[in-house]
Amino acid sequence: MKLLKINETDNVAVVLEAVKAGEALEVNGATLTAQEDVGVGHKIALAPIAEGEAVVKYGSPIGVATAKIEAGQAVHTHNLKTGLSGLLEYSYNPKLTELSPRVPATFKGFRRADGKVGIRNEIWIVPTVGCVNATGEVLAKAARNFDGLGSIDGIYSFGHPYGCSQLGDDHGNTRKALAGLVRHPNATGVLVLGLGCENNDIASFKETLGDYDENRVKFLVCQDSDDEFADGIAILRELVANASVAIREDIPMSELIVGLKCGGSDGFSGITANPLVGAFVDRLVAEGGSAILTEVPEMFGAETILMNRCRTPELFERTVEMINGFKQYFILNNQPIYENPSPGNKAGGISTLEDKSLGCTQKGGTADVVDVLGYCDPVTVRGLSLLTGPGNDLVSVSNLMASGAHVILFTTGRGTPFGVPAPTVKISSNTALYNKKRDWIDFDAGPLLAGTPMPALRDELYEYVRTLASGEVLAKNEILGAREFTIFKTGVTL
Secondary structure (H helix, E strand, O other): OOEEOOOOOOOEEEEOOOEOOOOEEEEOOEEEEOOOOEOOOOEEEOOOEOOOOEEEEOOEEEEEEOOOEOOOOEEOOOOEEOOOOOOOOOOOOOOOOOOOOOOOOEEEEEEOOOOOEEOOOEEEEEEOOHHHHHHHHHHHHHHOOOOOOOOOOEEEEOOOOOOOOEOHHHHHHHHHHHHHHHHOOOEEEEEEEEOOOOOOOHHHHHHHHOOOOOOOEEEEEHHHOOOHHHHHHHHHHHHHHHHOOOOOEEEEHHHOEEEEEEOOOOOOOOOOHHHHHHHHHHHHHHOOOEEEEOOHHHOOOOHHHHHOOEOOHHHHHHHHHHHHHHHHHHHHOOOOOOOOOOHHHHHOOOOOHHHHHHHHHHHHOOOOEEEEEOOOOOOOOOOEEEEOOOOOHHHHHHHHHHOOOOEEEEEEOOOOOOOOOOOEEEEEOOHHHHHHOOOOOOEEOHHHHHOOOHHHHHHHHHHHHHHHHOOOOOOHHHHHOOOOOOOOOOOOEO
């Protein structure tokens, strides 16, 4: 089979194997002659499409034809444009799904004193300002050589360029993101490292952080110390002593929070990797677990699907505010709302933002939306939450982690090595990428194209995540040492 028609109402099919001009093709019992060469992951017209007519994929419009398209011709950016424009008004037409409850499996995790659960036993250094990034790195390197590390999985410092010379939302975003990092239960102990003269000084940062466990979170102001290295080492020894004796215990999967992200998508992302993650999410939510879907600009064009999955009218209104609020962000910065997809997406066969979004949002499965969160807001309701934030890979994955995601499921058709402090699981949309980049990719969704049933591969992914949460395996980003944390910036730097 060289062509895949995703939905019976589609007027295009996705090319699974490259086709040549003049080649006879079969799709759903019909025969089609290719009018030109069409590459893997790209679209081919199944019937004539008039100029101005909607091009339909996934059973929904992905844009309008800019010229007449004959059956068998390629459909891409040269003859297709987005049908989206400006701000929209929405109405609530709920389409809710009651997932059948499942008894959760268990993983081996760390129960914290406040009742939260971590899947790693790490010590973190979190600078309040970029000026002390190097100090944090020196301290982390020294602490890795301590005797008696016991069950500690690692000691890391997470630098960033912010914490001072920021105004308004930027200053607030920095504090929220760093507070989310400090609160994250994958760290058994945290040293918050300040300089002393920054806007994000420790005294004001504590206001954003709120209540904290004094045995788990320690603070050091470098300008107040006669020897910040000696004082930092002493604090780290105390944190290490507490963390080195931590042991894993049985934790139900219902306490797991999974962040959802895609990047470097291709024409197969919406057919394999994203639906696979969606099936995983449905199983996890049915077991009482939680998932977070973000990338607001990559909901544009598919947002009504999510809006109608909101459990209440109030959640619907909050989703509308999230969507239109992000569109206003583009407008206030004099930028086009629909400047997407990226060059890499287009090379992989994605033509318009609708094309991208209808594939992207499948990562959320079919579960009801139970909450809508602001940037870096913590998850408080079990189930599927929507999280306000941009689509940029590093920013959005850091956002997911700051909101409490223990692990990130990151689907990709082109590959990427990056990761955040939490395990960042790369799921390839095609087997060729998996075979080429084994040092980047953790799991392959490509077998779905070869006939592997979705439930079987879903359960395989579920078991992989369970063993990852138990510390039995490491994500490739952990092995590579790819642990970055990036904060959303929108405004002026002084």
